[in-house]
Amino acid sequence: MTESAFINITELTREFKNKTALEQITLSIQEGELFGLVGPDGAGKTTLLRILAGLLQITAGQVVAAGYDLNKEPEEIKPHIGYMAQEFSLYEKLSVVENLMFFADLYNVDVKEQEDRIQKLLSFAGLTEFKNRRAAHLSGGMQKKLALATTLLHEPPLLLLDEPTTGVDPISRREFWNILTDLHLNGTTIIVSTPYMDEADRCSRVGLMYQGELVICDSPVNIRNLLDGDLVKITTSDWQEAHTVLAPLAGVKEIQTYGEALHILVDSGKTRLPQLTRALKEHNLAVDEARTASPRMEEAFISLIRKMDQVN
Amino acid sequence: MSFRHLWAVTRKEIQHIFRDRATFILVLITPTVVLLLMTYTLAVNIEHVPLAVLDYDQSPTSRAFIQRITAGEDLDLYSQVDSIAEIEDMLIQGQVKAAVIISPGFSRDLLSLQGIDLQVIIDGTEPESGGFAVEHIGWRAEAFANEILADQFQIQGIPLESLQPIDLRVQAWFNPGLKPIIDLVPGLISIVLGFPALTVALTLAREHEHSTMEQLLVSPIKRTDLLLGKIVPYILVGLLNVMLIPIFAILWFRVPFQGNFLVFIALSAIFLFAELSMGMVIGVFMKSQSAALAMSFLVVMFPGFFLTGIFFPITAMPEIARLESLFLPGTHYAIITRGVFLTGIGLETLWPNAVMLLIIGTAFILISALFFKKRLA
Missing domain, CATH: 3.30.70.980 (YebC, transcriptional regulation domain)
Known part of the structure; x- marks a missing residue:
């Protein structure tokens, strides 16, 4: 583990009432990585992402992300991350643009730049022609792209995406990953959890979680060669x-x-x-x-x- | 505090209110409809209560008396019977709600100033109509007796003035029907304005259920901005109700409005702040809309009925209930609405209630902020 890593997780443990969701996780992620989290349901992927987003308290251990100690400064990191929850978590009664404007306000996006950025993200996500449609009336794939667009409004250096393509058709999945690859190439650090192995293959590094433990963490090639x-x-x-x-x-x-x-x-x-x-x-x-x-x-x-x- | 964040949440919530049919109805339609319903069910004027009469006296005076008590809209003569057994049958079958038994010496006693002996039997299963009948028969009997006696006194040359006190008292009380509605409507306003509070309790739970809460919690918004941003829009739509309902009360129920309308609006805004903050406390603790709904009925609506002095006088309550009523926004608002509507008092008298509402509202907001964590469980 190097001191200069973008994210340093040291012996992180998180316990819920009857269950240890994360056990002694140690992991460091460099700036600009596209890091994939894989593992069966209940392995602890969502818990790890929520801790990184400052949404869950740490039971034991230390997590430093983007320069913030998450034991002490869970609120301070929030303006610097884009987090996409597993379930669709935008306002169904609001239109595509209204959702974007709402989050632009919450993330204090510069008012002068706001309009410009929204237009750019709309075309980036292929949603320009649907911008006045209510979020409830979007297809599953479009909803995911809208959710991703809202996390990108404030141009965060760190993206945390929790199974962003689950329940999405294969074409939308590919489009979504093309967007992620673009972001990766632009230097954004991305941590993405996925149940799909073909998606894990597109990551620069992959961590396998099982029953709250990080079983292995390496590049896709090295993991394949383990066999x-x-x-x-x-x-x-x-x-x-x-x-x-x-x-x-x-x-x-x-x-x-x-x-x-x-x-x-x-x-x-x-x-x-x-x-x-x-x-x-x-x-x-x-x-x-x-x-x-x-x-x-x-x-x-x-x-x-x-x-x-x-x-x- | 960030006004940008506050306004973002407020704007979004207003969009939701006007786009979600259920919320729209609950916030903007329900209060007026419930006011209508409750006024008619609770202040319903009891009329045409069927009576049985057993006349043992069979004199011109007793017949005049029977005619007299059943002459109005309130009591109807269902049947004149010959025995107590018949009365019992009719009561059991529900044909009559009350029965009057005139004793054999009725006219003799009355004319000789002995005092009249009247027996009234009521259907105990319907105490409202029964009590109503007893009360009205009493009034009529008193008026009837006074009239007969006045004639009598006139014949005997006794000055009429000696009867005045009784007469006046009877007159003062003999005003059935109108008074309860006028009295009730201003109080009911404070109950029906509890519906926006109920909606506020639901709004946090809704975010939990749609997992939009996760996205809010992960954003840099301060929790007080989030909570206030959710209360402000409901104060605004609550004020729409506050303007709508008095118009309704005045035009439809003919309730007088003696006070200052602007003072009323201002005090109503403070009340809404207190009531909605109370709803917010519920919202902070309940993670599902159904639980929040049940809880707000328990904490907002029921005490609104029983503890705010609208139906039951606070002075008659046990000490604990009295203390609790002090912390219910409805208690203070009922005093305000009654005062402003019926007696026309203003801030000079009502300021302690206004101050109390501000204290309650601020306290509830602080409690919500204290227990609302920007984290998932």
């Missing part, structure tokens, strides 16, 4: 039967199921693939598809989480 070995994908007529057949074979480290398909982690794809298909045929299982593939982050994470569960 020691090759991946074999097999689709058969009966995946449950196939699972029991393949699991005890030599060289098979781990099997993950994806619907009908089995993703099998083996020590060497080249040597094991023929052995696996042969074993299946011996048990009269029709093999629809069998090929080697390069491991994705998804497999890496599931593998990591399984290992953690075994330890516990």
